[in-house]
Amino acid sequence: MVFSQVHSLGLLGIDGYPVEVEADISQGLPGFDIVGMPGPAVKESRDRVRAAMKNCGFSFPVSRITVNLAPADVKKEGSVYDLPLLLALLRAGGQLSFNLSNMAFIGELSLTGEVRPVHGVLPMVLAARKAGIATMFIPKANAAEGAVVDGITVFAVDHIKTLLAHLSGEGPLTALPKTEFNPHTDAAIPDFSEVMGQAIPRRAMEIAAAGNHNILLVGPPGSGKSMLAKRLPSILPDMTREEALEATSVHSIVGTLPADVGLLSSRPFRSPHHTVSAVGLTGGGAVPRPGEVSLAHNGVLFLDELPEFSRQATEGLRQPLEDQRVTISRASGSLTYPCSFMLVAAMNPCACGYYGHPTRECTCSAHSVTRYLSRISGPLLDRFDLHVEVPPVGYIDLNAKDPSENSASIRERVNTARRVQLERYAGTRIRTNSQLTPSLLRRHCALSPDAETLMESAFDRLGLSARAYDRLLKVARTIADLDGSEKLRIEHLSEAIQYRSLDRKYWHR
Ligand SMILES: Nc1ncnc2c1ncn2[C@@H]1O[C@H](COP(=O)(O)OP(=O)(O)OP(=O)(O)O)[C@@H](O)[C@H]1O
Numbered sequence: 094m095v096f097s098q099v100h101s102l103g104l105l106g107i108d109g110y111p112v113e114v115e116a117d118i119s120q121g122l123p124g125f126d127i128v129g130m131p132g133p134a135v136k137e138s139r140d141r142v143r144a145a146m147k148n149c150g151f152s153f154p155v156s157r158i159t160v161n162l163a164p165a166d167v168k169k170e171g172s173v174y175d176l177p178l179l180l181a182l183l184r185a186g187g188q189l190s191f192n193l194s195n196m197a198f199i200g201e202l203s204l205t206g207e208v209r210p211v212h213g214v215l216p217m218v219l220a221a222r223k224a225g226i227a228t229m230f231i232p233k234a235n236a237a238e239g240a241v242v243d244g245i246t247v248f249a250v251d252h253i254k255t256l257l258a259h260l261s262g263e264g265p266l267t268a269l270p271k272t273e274f275n276p277h278t279d280a281a282i283p284d285f286s287e288v289m290g291q292a293i294p295r296r297a298m299e300i301a302a303a304g305n306h307n308i309l310l311v312g313p314p315g316s317g318k319s320m321l322a323k324r325l326p327s328i329l330p331d332m333t334r335e336e337a338l339e340a341t342s343v344h345s346i347v348g349t350l351p352a353d354v355g356l357l358s359s360r361p362f363r364s365p366h367h368t369v370s371a372v373g374l375t376g377g378g379a380v381p382r383p384g385e386v387s388l389a390h391n392g393v394l395f396l397d398e399l400p401e402f403s404r405q406a407t408e409g410l411r412q413p414l415e416d417q418r419v420t421i422s423r424a425s426g427s428l429t430y431p432c433s434f435m436l437v438a439a440m441n442p443c444a445c446g447y448y449g450h451p452t453r454e455c456t457c458s459a460h461s462v463t464r465y466l467s468r469i470s471g472p473l474l475d476r477f478d479l480h481v482e483v484p485p486v487g488y489i490d491l492n493a494k495d496p497s498e499n500s501a502s503i504r505e506r507v508n509t510a511r512r513v514q515l516e517r518y519a520g521t522r523i524r525t526n527s528q529l530t531p532s533l534l535r536r537h538c539a540l541s542p543d544a545e546t547l548m549e550s551a552f553d554r555l556g557l558s559a560r561a562y563d564r565l566l567k568v569a570r571t572i573a574d575l576d577g578s579e580k581l582r583i584e585h586l587s588e589a590i591q592y593r594s595l596d597r598k599y600w601h602r
């Protein structure tokens with residue numbers, strides 16, 4: 094045989110797609126070409142495959158070798174094609190005669206023939222199943238991800254020799270057992286019972302969790318803003334299997350899955366440092382990769398000390414926040430990464446931190462306060478559904494005998510409110526109030542006449558934008574859901590308005 098074809102997979106955004114690795118060995122000057130838009134890591138495959146073949150006792154063909162990665166019009170990145178490439182060469186050169194149809198292979202090779210881990214195994218196994226592949230071979234170090242997908246037989250291999258022994262029947266491997274999905278809250282997440290006092294901020298966090306709303310916490314140093322934000326994951330509802338698969342796929346292609354975790358069991362919580370670049374936050378780069386917004390998909394993105402982030406980075410959040418996905422365009426095509434996340438941000442109201450403090454004096458000039466606050470642009474501010482002041486904690490609160498309500502009981506109310514939303518929006522792509530489209534908003538957030546009057550006066554008084562108006566209604570909807578009320582009443586709306594008045598106090602908008 095001088096030609097052979099081996100199935101493999103590639104990645105486009107967070108989705109896998111089938112790739113055919115075709116090898117042709119023909120007469121002519123010795124050479125080794127890879128075509129089909131290979132990236133730099135794919136081109137380097139040649140050297141790894143050549144060394145691995147020799148070191149495993151095979152001869153490297155001294156002929157003209159052409160390898161094509163089909164489809165030829167999509168850019169291929171990474172080292173996943175090492176293994177299928179080696180198999181295609183062995184078959185084309187007549188050194189291997191096994192039937193490899195209906196099997197797919199991915200894996201990087203070491204010079205001695207070990208099969209090394211690669212990124213993106215989970216989405217590639219999912220794509221293999223979708224393409225009707227019966228058996229897939231993946232690197233042993235990625236076994237946990239391979240075990241997640243049912244409906245396909247997956248083998249994990251650590252060396253070419255183990256793979257060949259299995260294919261020849263001399264040393265059969267056992268297929269990976271399928272893992273169960275067991276969603277739970279990470280035990281390492283701290284509990285809300287430790288947050289003393291702060292009734293209003295605590296209530297706002299509960300509303301945010303119940304309706305998946307973005308929330309901004311403003312207050313002086315040491316009032317508990319970071320403390321509140323870090324406890325948010327403890328009151329979020331469990332992920333569904335579908336959500337877990339989406340979130341894990343992002344982490345799988347970036348390589349941020351913890352060792353031996355195949356499927357994330359709790360919602361991602363990302364808190365990038367404020368020195369993060371715009372690309373690091375929203376994604377992109379020469380070899381495109383998802384940013385923090387996508388790593389937070391189906392979970393929380395927490396930006397602590399919001400004004401310290403570069404303006405370019407925070408402004409870059411505007412589009413992903415609206416669209417819940419990021420599209421990166423390149424000459425070779427465009428990629429889309431999902432980013433449906435809850436944005437939580439914390440900040441001091443000024444550089445010294447005490448502007449508006451009831452007892453301590455702020456040492457900033459009026460001009461510097463304005464300049465500090467203006468680091469948060471109007472459009473970004475508009476995208477927070479809840480603006481919450483976190484006042485300094487009083488001595489009495491701090492020394493209260495009883496601990497505050499714990500996360501488990503808050504979470505129960507959140508779960509109930511989320512169930513109501515899931516039922517109401519069944520049959521649509523919407524899961525939470527925060528995702529309501531304008532037409533559904535009108536249908537599900539109709540105001541009573543007295544609430545309408547209140548809304549009218551608030552609209553003018555607070556100088557609301559159309560977006561802020563919509564977001565206000567969504568928050569009111571969530572408050573009603575927490576209250577177990579299908580009707581949106583005036584008290585629900587007035588509580589929601591409370592969480593939109595902070596921009597007046599600090600930003601004078
Ligand atoms: N409400 C509270 N109940 C109990 N402890 C609190 C509370 N608020 C703050 N603390 C204590 O103060 C510490 C600092 O709080 P935290 O880091 O959340 O403040 P912060 O508001 O984020 O301040 P900064 O603006 O300086 O970032 C906490 O680790 C905790 O020990």
Ligand SMILES: [Mg+2]
Pocket residue numbers: 318319320397439
């Ligand atoms: Mg803090």
